Every structure is written in structure tokens, then in C-alpha cells.
Amino acid sequence: MSQPAISAGSSPVIELKNVTKTFGEVRSLSDVDFVVRPGEIVGLLGDNGAGKSTLVKTVMGFHRPDPGGEIYFHGERIHDWSVARARGLGIETVYQERALCEKQPIWRNMFMGRELRGKFGLLDVKRMRSEAARLMKEHMGFTSSAVHPDNVVATMSGGEKQGVAITRALYFEAQLVILDEPTMGLSLTETKKTLEFVGNIKKAGKSAIFIDHNIFHVYPVVDRLYVLDRGKVAGVYSKDEITMDELIERLYHVARSGKME
Numbered sequence: 001m002s003q004p005a006i007s008a009g010s011s012p013v014i015e016l017k018n019v020t021k022t023f024g025e026v027r028s029l030s031d032v033d034f035v036v037r038p039g040e041i042v043g044l045l046g047d048n049g050a051g052k053s054t055l056v057k058t059v060m061g062f063h064r065p066d067p068g069g070e071i072y073f074h075g076e077r078i079h080d081w082s083v084a085r086a087r088g089l090g091i092e093t094v095y096q097e098r099a100l101c102e103k104q105p106i107w108r109n110m111f112m113g114r115e116l117r118g119k120f121g122l123l124d125v126k127r128m129r130s131e132a133a134r135l136m137k138e139h140m141g142f143t144s145s146a147v148h149p150d151n152v153v154a155t156m157s158g159g160e161k162q163g164v165a166i167t168r169a170l171y172f173e174a175q176l177v178i179l180d181e182p183t184m185g186l187s188l189t190e191t192k193k194t195l196e197f198v199g200n201i202k203k204a205g206k207s208a209i210f211i212d213h214n215i216f217h218v219y220p221v222v223d224r225l226y227v228l229d230r231g232k233v234a235g236v237y238s239k240d241e242i243t244m245d246e247l248i249e250r251l252y253h254v255a256r257s258g259k260m261e
């Protein structure tokens with residue numbers, strides 16, 4: 001199980017300062033300041049091409065900022081930012097449900113790539129099955145004996161699959177969970193379930209970045225929102241500062257004029 005080498009405190013889990021990212025002639029991010037605090041769910045909104053993916057890929061370590069940009073984890077500047085470094089510090093991405101192995105049982109999916117091992121390095125199947133059962137009950141709210149860790153993932157609903165992915169991230173000591181359009185292609189009920197799982201991240205005292213095109217999904221579960229427009233931060237809002245209607249109004253305004261007010 002990966003443990004963050006830097007101790008968690010009240011300083012932001014992740015902080016990007018003055019981050020610009022260019023790909024040849026394309027400037028995907030421009031002087032972006034971005035902060036996620038402990039226990040905070042932060043929404044990322046913006047039109048197609050606004051820079052949302054580039055921003056989260058930078059947080060995930062896939063991209064390094066152009067010179068001048070800085071990345072801090074719990075207040076400490078990290079110079080050698082990379083996927084391995086970000087993951088080692090507890091930044092986990094929940095990919096869309098297709099990242100799970102449909103034909104494998106739930107317990108295997110929970111521990112895929114980070115299997116629990118016993119003596120002599122042998123797989124501890126018994127412990128993985130019992131841990132999966134506990135997590136399903138405690139984190140995913142499965143009380144029915146019909147849902148068993150041996151069930152294959154293909155039999156679960158889309159929302160439940162997202163639950164497996166989120167629970168897996170939390171189990172592996174994620175400090176920050178990145179959710180990239182977790183409700184895409186899900187039905188209404190499955191979406192509701194997925195949003196409940198997002199709430200579990202906060203209950204567990206962890207943080208998340210939530211990207212979704214649908215403001216009706218994002219607004220209810222987040223504490224703060226960043227609006228990106230053409231690579232720039234066009235607005236940052238605490239949820240208690242802005243109603244959903246006001247936010248929609250401002251998003252229309254950004255789309256029309258490129259400015260938040």
C-alpha cells in the first residue's frame with residue numbers, strides 16, 4: 001500500500017502556482033493557480049478545450065508545467081513531478097468504469113495491481129476476499145448477501161462499478177481522488193449512486209477533483225468550483241457564494257465574452 005512520504009496537515013493537498021502548459025503553438029494552460037484543500041471536493045467546469053484535462057493531467061503527473069510553474073504537495077514544493085511521484089504521494093485517478101475488468105470478480109478488481117500478499121509473497125486470496133466484503137459493506141453500503149465479492153463486475157450497475165473504483169482508491173490511502181467525468185453514460189439512478197460515492201470521499205476526510213460537463217451533477221457535491229476558459233481560470237467560487245442559477249448565468253456569460261463578470 002503506498003503511503004504519502006509527506007505528512008498531511010492543514011496546508012493544501014495540492015497547489016499549482018502560475019502553471020502554464022504549451023504544446024508547440026497551443027497554450028493549453030495559462031498562468032493557472034489552483035488549490036485543493038484537505039477534505040475538499042473541487043469541481044472543474046469549462047467548455048470543450050478549456051483546459052480541464054490538461055490541468056488534471058498536470059496534477060496526475062502526466063504533464064510537467066512549463067518553466068516558471070510550481071507544484072506543491074502539502075506545502076512542499078515538488079520539483080521532480082511525474083506520474084510515479086504523484087501516485088506515490090496518494091493522488092489517484094478514478095477512470096471511467098471501463099477501467100475495471102468486467103470478467104473478473106469484485107475482489108480481484110479491488111486489489112488489481114496491488115494484490116495483498118502473505119508469507120513468501122504468495123497472493124492472499126482469502127484476505128482480499130474478506131477485505132472486499134468489508135469494504136463493500138462499510139464503504140459501498142451493500143448489505144444484501146446477494147452482492148458478493150465473488151460476483152463478476154459485469155453483473156454490477158454502472159454506478160456500482162464507479163463505487164468499486166472509488167472505494168479502491170480510498171482503500172489505497174488516496175489523499176486526492178481525481179474523477180474525470182464519472183457519470184458519463186450512466187442512467188439517472190446510476191448517476192445518483194455515483195454522486196453518493198463521491199460524498200464518501202469527503203466523509204473519509206479525503207479530497208477530490210471532479211470534472212463533469214453537467215453542472216447539475218457537479219454543483220451539489222462540490223465545496224468549491226473553478227471555471228476554466230481558454231486555458232485560464234475565469235472564476236473560482238465557494239459553493240456558499242453562488243447559487244446554481246447564478247453559476248449557470250455566469251457560465252453562459254463566459255462562453256459569450258470570455259470573462260466571468
Ligand SMILES: Nc1ncnc2c1ncn2[C@@H]1O[C@H](COP(=O)(O)OP(=O)(O)OP(=O)(O)O)[C@@H](O)[C@H]1O
Nearest residue numbers: 023026027028046047048049050051052053054055
Ligand atoms: N497533447 C496535446 N498536444 C497538443 N494540444 C493539446 C494537447 N493536449 C491538449 N491540447 C489542446 O489544449 C487545449 C485544451 O485541451 P483540454 O483537453 O485540456 O481541454 P478540456 O477542457 O479537457 O476539453 P474537453 O472538455 O473537450 O475534454 C485544446 O485546444 C487541446 O486541443
